[in-house]
Amino acid sequence: MRSPTIRDVAKAAGVGVGTVSRVLNNSPQVSPETRERVLDAIRTLDYRPNLLARQLSRGRRVRSIGIISPFVNDYSFAARLTGVQTALAESAETYDLVFYHVSSLERFHQRLLTLAELNPVEGLLVMAIDLTPEQCALLWDAGLLFVGIGDHLTDDWPLVGGDNVAGGALATRYLLALGHRRIAYVGDTFAAPHGFSTSEARYRGFAQALREADVALPPEYVRLGTHGREPAYNMAAALFDLPQPPTAIFCMSDVQALGCLAAARDAGLRVPEDVSVLGFDDVELSRLVGLSTVRQHLELGGYLATRYLLSLLDADTPPLDDVPALPPFEVVERQTTRRL
Amino acid sequence: MRSPTIRDVAKAAGVGVGTVSRVLNNSPQVSPETRERVLDAIRTLDYRPNLLARQLSRGRRVRSIGIISPFVNDYSFAARLTGVQTALAESAETYDLVFYHVSSLERFHQRLLTLAELNPVEGLLVMAIDLTPEQCALLWDAGLLFVGIGDHLTDDWPLVGGDNVAGGALATRYLLALGHRRIAYVGDTFAAPHGFSTSEARYRGFAQALREADVALPPEYVRLGTHGREPAYNMAAALFDLPQPPTAIFCMSDVQALGCLAAARDAGLRVPEDVSVLGFDDVELSRLVGLSTVRQHLELGGYLATRYLLSLLDADTPPLDDVPALPPFEVVERQTTRRL
DNA sequence: CTGTTAGCGCGTTCAC
DNA sequence: GTGAACGCGCTAACAG
Secondary structure, three states: OOOOOHHHHHHHHOOOHHHHHHHHOOOOOOOHHHHHHHHHHHHHHOOOOOHHHHHHHOOOOOOEEEEEEOOOOOHHHHHHHHHHHHHHHHOOOOOEEEEEEOOOHHHHHHHHHHHHHHOOOOEEEEEOOOOOHHHHHHHHHOOOEEEEEEOOOOOOOOEEEOOHHHHHHHHHHHHHHOOOOOEEEEEEOOOOOOOOOHHHHHHHHHHHHHHHOOOOOOHHHEEEEOOOHHHHHHHHHHHHHOOOOOOEEEEOOHHHHHHHHHHHHHOOOOOOOOOEEEOOEOOHHHHHHOOEEEEOOHHHHHHHHHHHHHHHHOOOOOOOOOOOOOOOOEEEOOOOOOOO | OOOOOHHHHHHHHOOOHHHHHHHHOOOOOOOHHHHHHHHHHHHHHOOOOOHHHHHHHOOOOOOEEEEEEOOOOOHHHHHHHHHHHHHHHHOOOOOEEEEEEOOOHHHHHHHHHHHHHHOOOOEEEEEOOOOOHHHHHHHHHOOOEEEEEEOOOOOOOOEEEOOHHHHHHHHHHHHHHOOOOOEEEEEEOOOOOOOOOHHHHHHHHHHHHHHHOOOOOOHHHEEEEOOOHHHHHHHHHHHHOOOOOOOEEEEOOHHHHHHHHHHHHHOOOOOOOOOEEEOOEOOHHHHHHOOEEEEOOHHHHHHHHHHHHHHHHOOOOOOOOOOOOOOOOEEEOOOOOOOO
């Protein structure tokens, strides 16, 4: 049941493999009738040349890295990818970038297994997903170099990204410093379909900062749901309906903050007079809307992670001795937060 | 000066190739000292295994398609890529998606040459770039199937995308119907570094619609510059500074429309009371901001183009008899345009 | 434990 | 024109 090779075609057409090859690369020196016979055989066998073998034979030397990510339609993905491309473009050698899009955690693991087994790429950029120690070991044993880019929940594998727990705490302390004591959290469900835990990390920092400040966190102030503007809208609306609504909302992402903004407007609340809203990410849009948020350097993250991976791959490149660090998160104060 | 092979390593270490291979795949059955010797040789030779040969030998059957695009940090790119991934995920066979990012027209052509010569992928998605007849012939001769996705300036090669001239005209007629007579155009330079002509196409439709309506188009109403929010901001600011500023601006993209919005705000102009702003693309962000725009089905375009390409590649897949068509452009009226 | 050999699938010489 | 070798770089199965 294996796919037909050039030899099968040759046999079927009653010619030698050389002739088949000539037909394939439409060399002029093959008689029309022979060519036709070969083409017939190709069609009936549904033959397709093996690109690997072809490249090998043609003496190609490829260098390639992969990028594995659970989403591609997010602004943050685009920003990071830009950084990746910049780093790749700067490299002396040309690298192919292979995309592995995974839609679930299982698929992610499967992909990892395949990658480890077949080694189609020299290195791997792991975006927005956490690797278990087992998965790290798997890649490591396969000689597949990898660098994470995005989160920072564990520090036992190379990862370029901010510390989201610290980021959550930073954001919260900022709101506390503004005098807020009733602060709500709007974020993604922790056990998200892909198992990304950014929301959880930021929440952890949030809760921790509140604890340290001896500020109560009523359970109804924590709203978790699907990522996106609409769900956030609903979560915020519910918050405003509370007998004692929060005076400030910390959203785990800018997109969700936008939903909160809309909910506030529809609830007749003024921002920031009646309620402060703080986002996270500082995507381009936030500047336009005047949203206060926490800045993280997305594009730079992609750039640094890629450079680091390349330095690992290539002994020639001056190897960065350690995993590069991103500038710390910083609060960007705009028009949606203010002193209570 | 070719890169060292496993045989070179074997010779240098004074062992057989089998042993080197075992070391490479860290087989347990190799004595520590031999392993060390081999590793030394690997290091001194700067040996790196050829992944192609490895995969071939391991009996892998890869299927892969490439996507070639001039930019990656655009929302439209992300949206289309989402469609591509969806189509790929639906396919029965697993395809690797190799990404070729090109930063200039020359590089684009170079890439095409390399791709045609080495055939690293079975098919190619050509995004947002026009192919010359020569380039089409090149790919065709190489047996490299390709489908365009994005523009529609020529119809002599398979391309999934809307007619941008018609789109530009549609947008313009909409503004005309609102009563606007002083309409400006903000778009990319026609002879852009990458040579993308989307801007030119939309402009053509724009100018044509104005002509048909007998509406004058002063040269100073046409502003062309680099793509991006900032340049658009400046172009819009210049427009507002005109003795007779336009009452409406048609932007060739949503990103640029956002720049115009910011410029209007900074110029003390209200939108849409003082000036209408119309974008193009309908990226997700536009809905959030309430930007009036022209919807093109970006994600669907990526999806259909990919499906079509796969059907070409695979005789098994029911082949779509012709290049799939996208739904026509449509104006999405939100809060940035209104009747004069 | 280790060296040798036979493929992996294809392109490319050569002779015929 | 065409077929039969050889080689691309590596893995795996086999002897030793």
